[in-house]
Amino acid sequence: MNEVRGWLLDLYAGEEQGLVLWIITESGERKRFLHDFPITFYAAGPPDLLRQAWRFLQNDPIQKTLSGSEQLDLFSGPQKVLAVSVTNPAEQPRCFHDLWRRFPALIYYNTDIPLTVRYAAALDLFPLARCRLIADEADHVQAIEALDSPWDLNPQLPPLRILRIEPNVDPQHDSPRFVTIHGARGPMRIPIEPWRGLMLTIRANINRYDPDLILTRWGDTWLFPRLMVFCKQQGITYFNPNRDSHKRPLQRKENSYFTYGQIVYRGSQFHLYGRWHIDQQNAVMVGDYGLPGVLEQARVTGLPVQEVARKSPGAGVTAMQMQMALRRGILVPHTKQQAEEFKTLSELIHADRGGLVYQPLIGLHRHVAEIDFISMYPSLMVHYNVSPETVGQGGDLDSIIPELDRPIDQSREGVVPATLRPLIAKRLALKQQMADMDPRDCRYQPLKARAAGLKWLLVVCFGYLGYKNARFGRIEAHEAVTACSRDVLLTSKETAEEAGYQVLHMYVDALWVKRQSSQAADKPVTEAEVRQLLDTIAERTGLPIALEGIYRWVAFLPSCLDDRIPVPNRYFGIFADGTIKTRGIELNRGDTPPFIAAAQREALQILAALPEDRPPADALPEIISHLRGVIAALRGGQLSPETLLITHRVSRLPDEFRAASPAARALRQLAVHGYERRPGQRVQFIYTRGNPGVYAWDLPEVFNPAAVDIARYSDLLIRAAHTILQLFGIEKEKLRTLLLSRTIQLQLPLTRTS
DNA sequence: TCCTCACGGGG
DNA sequence: GTGTACGTGAGGA
Numbered sequence: 029m030n031e032v033r034g035w036l037l038d039l040y041a042g043e044e045q046g047l048v049l050w051i052i053t054e055s056g057e058r059k060r061f062l063h064d065f066p067i068t069f070y071a072a073g074p075p076d077l078l079r080q081a082w083r084f085l086q087n088d089p090i091q092k093t094l095s096g097s098e099q100l101d102l103f104s105g106p107q108k109v110l111a112v113s114v115t116n117p118a119e120q121p122r123c124f125h126d127l128w129r130r131f132p133a134l135i136y137y138n139t140d141i142p143l144t145v146r147y148a149a150a151l152d153l154f155p156l157a158r159c160r161l162i163a164d165e166a167d168h169v170q171a172i173e174a175l176d177s178p179w180d181l182n183p184q185l186p187p188l189r190i191l192r193i194e195p196n197v198d199p200q201h202d203s204p205r206f207v208t209i210h211g212a213r214g215p216m217r218i219p220i221e222p223w224r225g226l227m228l229t230i231r232a233n234i235n236r237y238d239p240d241l242i243l244t245r246w247g248d249t250w251l252f253p254r255l256m257v258f259c260k261q262q263g264i265t266y267f268n269p270n271r272d273s274h275k276r277p278l279q280r281k282e283n284s285y286f287t288y289g290q291i292v293y294r295g296s297q298f299h300l301y302g303r304w305h306i307d308q309q310n311a312v313m314v315g316d317y318g319l320p321g322v323l324e325q326a327r328v329t330g331l332p333v334q335e336v337a338r339k340s341p342g343a344g345v346t347a348m349q350m351q352m353a354l355r356r357g358i359l360v361p362h363t364k365q366q367a368e369e370f371k372t373l374s375e376l377i378h379a380d381r382g383g384l385v386y387q388p389l390i391g392l393h394r395h396v397a398e399i400d401f402i403s404m405y406p407s408l409m410v411h412y413n414v415s416p417e418t419v420g421q422g423g424d425l426d427s428i429i430p431e432l433d434r435p436i437d438q439s440r441e442g443v444v445p446a447t448l449r450p451l452i453a454k455r456l457a458l459k460q461q462m463a464d465m466d467p468r469d470c471r472y473q474p475l476k477a478r479a480a481g482l483k484w485l486l487v488v489c490f491g492y493l494g495y496k497n498a499r500f501g502r503i504e505a506h507e508a509v510t511a512c513s514r515d516v517l518l519t520s521k522e523t524a525e526e527a528g529y530q531v532l533h534m535y536v537d538a539l540w541v542k543r544q545s546s547q548a549a550d551k552p553v554t555e556a557e558v559r560q561l562l563d564t565i566a567e568r569t570g571l572p573i574a575l576e577g578i579y580r581w582v583a584f585l586p587s588c589l590d591d592r593i594p595v596p597n598r599y600f601g602i603f604a605d606g607t608i609k610t611r612g613i614e615l616n617r618g619d620t621p622p623f624i625a626a627a628q629r630e631a632l633q634i635l636a637a638l639p640e641d642r643p644p645a646d647a648l649p650e651i652i653s654h655l656r657g658v659i660a661a662l663r664g665g666q667l668s669p670e671t672l673l674i675t676h677r678v679s680r681l682p683d684e685f686r687a688a689s690p691a692a693r694a695l696r697q698l699a700v701h702g703y704e705r706r707p708g709q710r711v712q713f714i715y716t717r718g719n720p721g722v723y724a725w726d727l728p729e730v731f732n733p734a735a736v737d738i739a740r741y742s743d744l745l746i747r748a749a750h751t752i753l754q755l756f757g758i759e760k761e762k763l764r765t766l767l768l769s770r771t772i773q774l775q776l777p778l779t780r781t782s
Numbered sequence: 783t784c785c786t787c788a789c790g791g792g793g
Numbered sequence: 794g795t796g797t798a799c800g801t802g803a804g805g806a
Contacts, residue, residue, distance in 0.1 A: 617789060687786040
């Protein structure tokens with residue numbers, strides 16, 4: 029018998045039996061173990077049908093044990109079920125599938141739970157867990173235990189060996205000539221032709237360095253698929269980037285799927301066994317929270333590292349809820365795998381009609397404090413115990429939320445709040461550590477990435493609650509949360525008003541307040557005063573709340589179509605420290621050409637640079653002169669084509685467009701030259717004069733700068749400038765003259781705002 | 783004026 | 794094989 033201490037690196041079903049575990053030992057070895065781990069799933073239904081199913085399974089050659097038992101359904105309580113325990117995890121999917129095909133009328137549970145999630149629920153062992161195991165001479169695990177927990181704030185992680193491989197250019201648009209390999213030693217450049225040489229070099233590097241993680245760019249969509257195709261053509265069987273030579277890498281096809289109200293493109297995937305492969309170009313969220321965030325998510329969700337790197341956080345939330353259900357002995361219903369997330373982006377961008385939206389007072393306001401609830405929806409779910417199985421259960425009707433016409437059972441913590449509680453606590457604790465640290469400290473960035481990884485799990489969980497296809501979703505629970513949120517915001521408004529503040533605006537989880545005009549409205553409100561208000565609100569609502577900041581001034585914008593109507597989410601302002609915050613204006617949009625976003629930002633920076641005691645309108649001459657400079661550069665052809673690029677994410681194939689929008693015309697241009705864009709991918713173009721009015725970026729022919737549609741870009745610039753300058757009473761047409769006239773007008777017709 | 787299409791957060 | 798918010802704004806017919 030051997031005792032081994034180390035970290036759990038990888039876990040999957042073995043080909044012949046049990047689970048395969050890869051452990052990075054404390055002494056630095058990478059060791060493969062086998063662990064017997066039967067997988068149980070359940071079927072419920074009429075007794076005679078269950079008896080037929082039992083007989084069917086007895087005649088099926090897959091090794092398993094059958095038993096009758098009683099398990100808890102989240103909604104309908106105890107159920108008599110047939111338990112099917114498949115000895116070899118690799119055979120469980122097929123066993124279930126055969127049964128399901130033969131008995132589609134039965135209700136199935138625990139059929140599609142990821143292996144790592146089952147393992148975490150059964151043994152507290154999650155990806156990257158530190159563990160101690162005892163194995164026999166054949167490396168079969170006899171006993172294993174965790175030495176740390178997903179909720180440890182600063183766990184000790186294994187030292188990972190990382191091999192980086194990336195081509196010199198984007199293979200989608202160009203033909204790479206070499207790849208750079210960065211491993212044990214410094215970078216080396218390997219020519220792509222001949223592929224045989226490239227394959228041998230990569231193989232040699234993998235063998236020599238034995239990396240735990242191969243970090244690539246376009247490894248999913250280009251490098252590995254191409255290498256495999258090459259090897260197949262040449263009849264080469266010895267190239268295997270896995271650490272586990274018993275298995276071939278797992279390839280998944282590219283797809284476009286609908287989620288959060290838009291089409292997302294996900295390239296093909298190339299997963300390894302015994303080590304990880306992450307393609308930074310295909311791991312959508314990696315840019316947001318980086319490798320530390322991915323590892324953090326793997327630890328808390330129990331999903332494999334390679335999966336969390338490529339999936340959206342919705343999959344992580346589902347995994348956490350499944351794990352919680354397994355731990356509590358609650359059945360996880362089988363649903364055919366649909367879109368992985370809630371269908372709307374609403375909770376993400378605060379546009380949910382369920383959340384309270386207030387009409388702001390249009391115009392510029394001085395000395396305004398913005399107060400935000402922290403992770404408001406998750407906090408509400410925990411605070412009010414909102415869960416699919418608690419809403420509408422027990423308790424009396426006039427319970428906690430006046431607006432809510434149904435009770436929420438408070439006798440036991442629900443599955444969803446129980447899942448969220450440690451997540452919220454951990455994120456807050458990490459943020460607390462960050463607050464006590466110098467941002468230049470090398471430990472700061474990883475903390476931030478981990479906190480961001482957790483934040484995303486919290487953000488999507490609310491959407492899941494209302495998603496009818498989610499395992500633990502129920503629309504009533506979703507409504508309960510939004511009802512609670514409105515109640516909380518209204519309570520906050522009352523509290524603020526009682527404390528002598530005027531509430532200028534409220535938006536889902538934030539409110540903007542200033543002193544009542546009777547109370548020396550122009551005297552800056554102090555942080556200490558607002559903190560007092562915060563404490564009162566936190567006390568009355570029971571929710572965590574934070575001061576986003578105190579604005580020198582903030583401007584709420586009217587609708588572009590009717591300047592008397594305010595829109596709730598278009599505003600900008602300058603905080604006391606000079607920081608700019610903007611929402612919903614041109615520079616926030618991904619489809620604004622970079623030079624326009626930059627010009628708008630510059631205008632705001634000029635405003636921010638103004639001494640505090642001067643009125644904002646004093647910045648006008650400098651802003652106008654700056655914008656005139658931008659127009660001059662545009663006319664003079666001094667702007668690089670890249671800064672003129674408009675980026676759109678297209679929702680359909682070129683011939684599926686009903687309207688010849690600029691993006692559609694750019695797509696067609698690309699198609700003519702044999703360049704393909706799948707729905708969900710980006711297309712970039714420049715407005716040009718004449719037909720077709722666009723130049724699609726990435727076209728092989730050279731871009732002619734003389735073709736740029738200067739009038740059109742001027743219009744876009746004027747529009748963006750007007751968004752800011754309308755506050756100073758400058759009409760769009762006046763602005764056009766100010767910016768476009770060839771002679772400089774010395775007198776600026778300015779209306780001062782009070 | 784109507785229709786189509788795309789965007790949106792936070793740190 | 795997946796499902797289509799909602800409000801706003803832009804561009805084209």
